[in-house]
Amino acid sequence: MSRRYWGAAAAVLVAEAALLAWNAWHYDWLRGYDAFANERYADVVSREYRLPSEAESGVWHTPPLWFALAGALGRLTTALGLGHAQRPGQLLAAAAGLVTCVLVLLLARVLWPERPVLHLVALVLVAASPALVRASAMYHPETLAVALATGGVLVAARALRTRWTIGSAAAAGALLGLACLTRAWAVPVLVAVLVVAGLHAWDTRRWMPVATCAAVALALFAPWLVNQQLAHGSALAFNRPPPSGSLLERRPASFYLGPRSLRALEHPITPLFRNELVPHLYADWWGDWALTWDSPPPPAPAALLPSGVVSVRARQAVVGVVPSVLALAGLVALGLLAVARRSLSFALLPLSAAGVAAAYVAFAVRYPSPDGDTIKATYLLMALPAAAVAAAFVIDALRPRGRVWATAGVVALGALVAVQLPFLIL
Amino acid sequence: MTERRAARIGVVCALVVILAQLVVASAWSLGHDDPTELALTRQCLEREKGLAVGPADDSVAASASGGALATVVEGNAVTLSVGRSEAEVERLRSAYSASDPGTRLDLHGRYVALWHREPSPTQRQVTYDCAY
Numbered sequence: 190m191s192r193r194y195w196g197a198a199a200a201v202l203v204a205e206a207a208l209l210a211w212n213a214w215h216y217d218w219l220r221g222y223d224a225f226a227n228e229r230y231a232d233v234v235s236r237e238y239r240l241p242s243e244a245e246s247g248v249w250h251t252p253p254l255w256f257a258l259a260g261a262l263g264r265l266t267t268a269l270g271l272g273h274a275q276r277p278g279q280l281l282a283a284a285a286g287l288v289t290c291v292l293v294l295l296l297a298r299v300l301w302p303e304r305p306v307l308h309l310v311a312l313v314l315v316a317a318s319p320a321l322v323r324a325s326a327m328y329h330p331e332t333l334a335v336a337l338a339t340g341g342v343l344v345a346a347r348a349l350r351t352r353w354t355i356g357s358a359a360a361a362g363a364l365l366g367l368a369c370l371t372r373a374w375a376v377p378v379l380v381a382v383l384v385v386a387g388l389h390a391w392d393t394r395r396w397m398p399v400a401t402c403a404a405v406a407l408a409l410f411a412p413w414l415v416n417q418q419l420a421h422g423s424a425l426a427f428n429r430p431p432p433s434g435s436l437l438e439r440r441p442a443s444f445y446l447g448p449r450s451l452r453a454l455e456h457p458i459t460p461l462f463r464n465e466l467v468p469h470l471y472a473d474w475w476g477d478w479a480l481t482w483d484s485p486p487p488p489a490p491a492a493l494l495p496s497g498v499v500s501v502r503a504r505q506a507v508v509g510v511v512p513s514v515l516a517l518a519g520l521v522a523l524g525l526l527a528v529a530r531r532s533l534s535f536a537l538l539p540l541s542a543a544g545v546a547a548a549y550v551a552f553a554v555r556y557p558s559p560d561g562d563t564i565k566a567t568y569l570l571m572a573l574p575a576a577a578v579a580a581a582f583v584i585d586a587l588r589p590r591g592r593v594w595a596t597a598g599v600v601a602l603g604a605l606v607a608v609q610l611p612f613l614i615l
Numbered sequence: 616m617t618e619r620r621a622a623r624i625g626v627v628c629a630l631v632v633i634l635a636q637l638v639v640a641s642a643w644s645l646g647h648d649d650p651t652e653l654a655l656t657r658q659c660l661e662r663e664k665g666l667a668v669g670p671a672d673d674s675v676a677a678s679a680s681g682g683a684l685a686t687v688v689e690g691n692a693v694t695l696s697v698g699r700s701e702a703e704v705e706r707l708r709s710a711y712s713a714s715d716p717g718t719r720l721d722l723h724g725r726y727v728a729l730w731h732r733e734p735s736p737t738q739r740q741v742t743y744d745c746a747y
Contacts, residue, residue, distance in 0.1 A: 446639050446640075446643070447636060447639065447640060448639065448640055448643035448644070448647070449643075450636055450637065451641065460655070460659075460745075460746070460747050461747070467636055514626070514629045514633060515626075515629075517625075517628075517629035517632065517633075518622065518625035518626040518629040518630075519625060520625070521624065521625035521628045522618075522621040522622045522624065522625030522626075525621045525624060525625070526616060526618065526621045529616035529621070530616070559663040559664075559744075560663075560744060582618075582622065583622045583625060586618040586619050586622035587619060587622050587623070587626070
C-alpha cells in the first residue's frame with residue numbers, strides 16, 4: 190500500500206481519536222443511557238467485588254466486564270486526584286470506539302487485501318457514524334462490547350482466509366466471549382462466527398478449531414449465564430418481566446409499519462413516532478431521537494425547544510439516507526456473493542448483522558415500553574462494523590474508474606463528514 | 616456472480632425495502648390527519664399512564680389556541696394548556712401569574728401546567744412524558 194494510503198488512514202484515525210476524546214471529556218456523563226445505574230454497578234463491582242442486586246442498580250442484567258474496568262479505573266484516578274470517577278469510564282468507551290474503527294479498517298483489508306479505496310471508505314463510514322460517536326462519549330459499556338466482538342470477527346475472517354488454527358480459534362473465542370461478558374448483544378455475533386466456523390469444519394473435516402472457539406467463549410461467558418439463571422430465573426434476564434400474552438400481540442401494527450416514517454426526515458425527535466420501529470431507530474441512529482446529546486437537558490424550563498436542535502437532527506436524518514441504502518445493499522450483496530461463491534468469510538458479515546438485527550427486533554417486541562426505552566440505536570451498534578464494510582463494498586464495486594470519479598468520490602465522502610461535524614463535535 | 620452484479624442486486628433490494636416503507640407511510644399519511652399535540656397528549660395520558668382526562672374548566676386554559684385538558688396525577692389535579700408559539704406560552708404564563716400560583720405553575724416547551732398543589736417530581740414527570 191502506498192504512503193498516501195497510510196497517510197489517509199492515519200489522518201482519519203488521529204482525527205477520530207481527537208473527536209472521541211474531546212466528546213468524552215465534554216459530555217455530561219449523567220446524560221448517557223442508564224448513567225446513574227451504570228455508576229452504581231461499577232461502584233459495587235469494583236469496591237465490593239460482587240454483582241449488584243436488583244435494588245442496587247437498574248442494569249443488574251448487564252454482564253460485568255466493562256463495569257469492573259470502569260469502576261477500577263475510576264477508583265484509581267480518584268485516588269490519584271485526577272478528576273471525577275466517571276471520566277475514565279467515558280474515556281474507556283472512547284478508546285473502544287477508536288479501536289472499533291481500526292478493526293473495521295483491518296477487517297476490510299483481510300476480506301479485500303488489494304482494494305485500498307474500499308478500506309478507507311469503510312474506515313470513514315464507521316468513524317463518522319453518529320451512533321458510534323455518541324456511544325463513545327457515554328459512561329456505558331456498548332462500545333467496548335463492539336470492539337471486542339469486531340476483534341473476534343476479524344480473527345475469524347482472517348482464519349477463514351488463511352487457516353483455522355487452534356490459536357486463532359482460541360483468540361476468536363476469547364474476544365467474542367469477552368464481548369458477551371460486556372454486552373449480551375454480542376451473543377448473535379458469537380453464534381454467527383460459530384455457524385460459519387462449523388460450516389468450515391464440515392467442509393474441511395477439522396472440528397477442533399470450532400470446538401476450541403466455542404469452548405473458550407463459553408468458558409468466559411457461561412459463569413455469567415449460570416449466575417443469571419440461578420439468581421434471577423433466566424440466563425437472559427432483563428430488568429423488567431415481559432408482559433404476559435402472545436408475542437404477536439405485544440406491539441401494535443404501527444410498531445412494524447412505521448406509519449410516520451416520512452416525518453423522520455423532518456422532525457426526528459421525541460416523542461414523534463415513538464415506538465414505531467423503523468423511524469424511531471433511524472432517527473436515533475443518525476441523530477438523537479431522545480435528546481440526550483448536544484441539546485438543552487429536558488425539561489427545558491420556560492422555553493421552547495430551540496429550532497436549531499430540531500433542524501440539525503433533521504439534517505442528520507437526510508444525510509443518513511444514502512449510507513443506509515448502501516449498507517443494506519452491501520449486506521444483501523455480500524450474502525449473495527457468499528452463496529454464489531461458497532465463501533464463508535463473505536458470509537460472516539451479513540450473518541452477524543442479520544443475527545444482531547433479529548435479536549434486536551425480538552428484544553423490542555418482547556419488552557414493549559411506553560416511553561420507547563427499548564428502542565435505541567446503540568443497541569444495534571454491534572451491526573455497525575458489518576454495515577460499514579458492506580456499504581464500502583458497494584461503493585467500491587459500483588464506482589466508475591478514473592481520476593475525475595475518484596476526486597468526486599473523495600469530495601462526496603468529505604462532504605458526508607463535513608456536514609455532520611456540527612452534530613458530532615460537542 | 617460478479618461483485619458488480621451482486622452490488623447492483625443489493626442496491627435494488629435495498630431500494631425496494633425502503634420504497635415499501637415509504638409507500639406504507641404515504642398511504643397512512645393520505646388516510647389520516649396527524650393528531651394535534653393535545654390529542655397525542657390525551658392519548659398518552661389515557662393509554663400509557665392510565666389516567667382519566669376531561670375538559671379544562673378555567674378561562675385561561677380555554678383561551679389556549681392549542682387546546683387544554685384536565686386530569687389528576689397521583690392525586691394532584693392539573694390543567695394542561697398548549698400554546699402554539701413562545702409568545703402565547705408567555706401570555707398563558709402571565710395570565711396565570713396574576714393569581715400568584717408560585718411553584719404550582721410549570722412550563723415545559725409549549726405546555727403550561729397549573730397544578731392544584733406543588734407537583735412532586737414523579738407527578739411532573741408524567742406530564743413531561745406525554746408532552747409532544
